[in-house]
Amino acid sequence: MSAKRATLVTVAALFTFILVAAGIGSVGAGNNEFMSKDGYGVHSSMH
Structure with missing residues (x-):
């Protein structure tokens, strides 16, 4: 159940x-066009 x-x-x-x-x-x-090109760039820029 827990699994x-x-x-x-x-x-x-x-x-x-x-x-x-x-x-x-x-x-x-x-x-920012950079954000649309690099999905991971969006995540890292949030920090």
């Missing part, structure tokens, strides 16, 4: 991260 729950939480977290990353990339594309 199933952990899997669901992991999948949900990954899915949410993908949506957030896609949202940041689409919004950031208008301000």
Whole structure:
């Protein structure tokens, strides 16, 4: 039971991260072209 729950939480977290990353990339594309070209650049620039 706990293994199933952990899997669901992991999948949900990954899915949410993908949506957030896609949202940041689409919004950031208008301000900085570098963000749209490098997805990881968006994540590292957030820190």
